[in-house]
C-alpha cells in the first residue's frame with residue numbers, strides 16, 4: 001500500500017471526523033452524550049400546538065433523526081478506518097484482499113474492495 005496515499009487519507013479522515021463531530025455536536029441542533037452510534041438525537045422542534053404544526057414537527061424530527069443516524073454511521077466508519085491505519089491493516093478488504101487505490105481515493109473510509117462492497 002502506498003504510504004503517501006495512506007497519509008493523505010489519514011488527513012482526509014481526520015478532517016471528516018472533525019466535520020461530522022462538529023455537525024453532530026452540542027453547538028448544533030442535536031443533543032446527546034457525544035458517544036455514538038445512537039447517542040446523538042436531534043432536538044424536537046416546537047412549531048406550535050395545532051394539529052398540522054404537530055405533524056410538521058414530527059416530519060421535521062424524523063428527517064433530522066435519519067440524517068443524524070447517517071452521520072453517526074459515517075463517523076463509526078471513519079473511526080474504524082483511522083484505527084486500521086494505526087494497526088497497519090488499512091487498505092485491506094474485510095475479505096482479505098487489497099482494496100483498489102482508486103476506491104480508497106474516492107472513499108477513504110472504505111473497508112471493502114469493489115467486488116465485496
Ligand SMILES: [Zn+2]
Pocket residue numbers: 093094095096097098112113114115116
Ligand atoms: Zn474484497
